[in-house]
Amino acid sequence: MNYKDKIILAPMVRIGTLPMRLLALRYGADIVYTEELIDWKFLRSRRKCNEILNTIDYIDQTDGTIVFRTCKEEKEKVVLQLGTCDAERALKVAKMVENDVAAIDINMGCPKEFSIKGGMGVALMAQPEKANTILKTLVKNVSIPVSCKIRIFETPEKTLELVNKLVSSGIKAIAIHGRTRDERPQHAVHTDIIRYIAESICIPVIANGGSKEIEKHGDIYKFKELTGCTSVMIARAAEWNCSIFRKEGLLPMDLVITDYLKLAVDYDNSPSNTKYCIQNILRDLQETPRGRQFLECQTLEQICSIWGLGDYCQEKQSQYQKMGIQGRWQVTP
Template sequence: MDFTGKNILAPMVKAGTLPLRLLALRYGADLVYCEELIDWKLLRSVRRENSMLGTVDFIDESDGSVVFRTCSSETSQVVLQLGTCNAERALLVAKKLENDVAAIDINMGCPKEFSIKGGMGAALLSQPEKVRTIITTLVNGCKIPITAKIRLLREHKETLAFCKMLEECGVSAIGIHGRLKEQRPRHANNNGAIAAVARELKVPVIANGGSMEISCFEDINKFRAACGVSSVMLARAALWNVSIFRKEGILPLDNVIIEYLKLAVKYDCTVGTSKYCVQSMLRELQESPRGKAFLAAQSLHAICSLWDLGDFCSNIQEERRKMSGAVSNGKAETIEGERTAKRRKHEQDDTSSTDMVTLPCVFQRGLYVKKDADLPKTRLLMWSRQNSFDQPAYSTTQVEKLFRAVLEVNNVKYTSSYWEKNKRFAEQGAALVALVSLGLESKEKALKEGSLLSSD
């Protein structure tokens, strides 16, 4: 694999998931890095081929979350960025994923407290012997290229010595962010310092940190020349508008958002990640009427509807449920084959009652910002009192890190097939099921808002 003359999507926490990576490749990126993934999290994950999505998923079985999702469209161009401080763990991860990615990059530049305290990221810049062990172990034990991404050290000679050591260990490329670990984006990127190191090295150098200088494709080449390197890596400039990789010119932002959302739906991206990416693209447009509506949206369907993709989202999700027999939770598709035995058992026990009403309702707190009297539990309680029924009774089950509530009112039980992140939301979701079933909440309104997911 050649790292020379490449335009690359940089690793970005939360943003660098499959939809953004695929869109970057579509627009002309040569390589794409995933967000930094920690070694122990990958080690405890299970590899599964997801035939419904056409992806390979690494699943954390403790909560069913997707640690890493990839597909054949990017296999030869995706680089896994690994957060590690241990050679043995790093090699185990490399062997586990080497058939699903094109290369593995070791993060030695992240200045965040989490990485530093864990001995990862920029903490490795002060531990060259540990780095030597990690890189040598990976290069000797792995069949795919190994790269490293660093930040500048305080003195040129220190940076050069560190990079020379990496080169001697056999890395295929070195990414250099042109700031010190103490510096932030508001500080100027030191292009000259990158150039001074690059001309002393034989391996390809990938320059990073120039987003404030880059607003079009031509600027990428200017940054490349200023840093004296052959390859460039873009983070924020690509996140703001990933069509910056197009030689033909940047596209209107709405076009990019629409294409991103289509991929987010197609590959079942979580609503949190999708919203984060679109919000990063909107920037100052968050203050526009549509921007404000976007900020209030709490489901992928609601977000898609703002760009006239509501039907597209609904159709994809419905097709997916027909294929899998599963119900999308709007955050991460929970496929029957991926559920733990515990959760399956609870669902079977809950729904075995003939008096149980089950709907795929999702409680979205953002829809109830005006007054608590509008909350599903409050409305159901008031209805019960008006009809002289006993107060609704709630029982909640916790499995792993998720919650599901069953409520009983007027001798009928109600529950949502969607597992919530906390007890309060689970109870509100069950109350919403009751409101919809009793005709106290419009089914059409709930579907439009994304509170009720369409079902077969």
């Protein structure tokens, strides 16, 4: 895994499941991060080869839900993002997946109450020793690259102090979301602090937080230039229209939904996760008559019918049934 000069799909809970990651890759993303997966949930799962879908599934042993599904197409490009506060647990997960993914990332930027209370996400930025120990443990003991994703502190100097501590663990790259833990997406992103870090350290810095200004593919390069980083990571702009990764330009929303739905059907994605992702593409359009019809859908086939893929879905699903697919696994909501 090389982190230089890359355009990357950011980790996004519930959005970054297999169909969206593959769509991002097919549109031109170089690297795709999984949604944040919590270590102890992962440790409850068991690895299984799904020979019908040609996927590797990590299935929760307590309720049969899919914790993580991946496939060959993304193997060299997928980074598994972990939510953890414990080096030993993180290492156990990393050992479980090291042959299925290209790299491991530790989430040190999530400001949600769930993460902070559990000592994860942005809580780790207040505990540099612990953060360093987690990273060092992984770097020493796994064969794939390790990285982390952080937010910034109020000053460049304080941010650099933390970054230097993290970099000393031997990580191969660091993604920096240019907002502090108390700032929200509507606040301006501090490109100057990202740039200061990028100019001060030797490993690749991945700039993040620019979606408000990224409306077309070319804007990605503007953000890259502003931040002085080698690589850029995109979350919301991709959530709204994944074709932002296309060098050739954005595709119309309906085409993006159609492309996404085909992958959701091919990889037997759960109706609830599929619906959630499409809701985040439609946004205000959920208020239109077609949007309201969509909101009433409960099955993948019903959703597919709205975009003219009802037959495609029906054929694929009956083919999977004939091949003996075991139940319909649900992706964790």
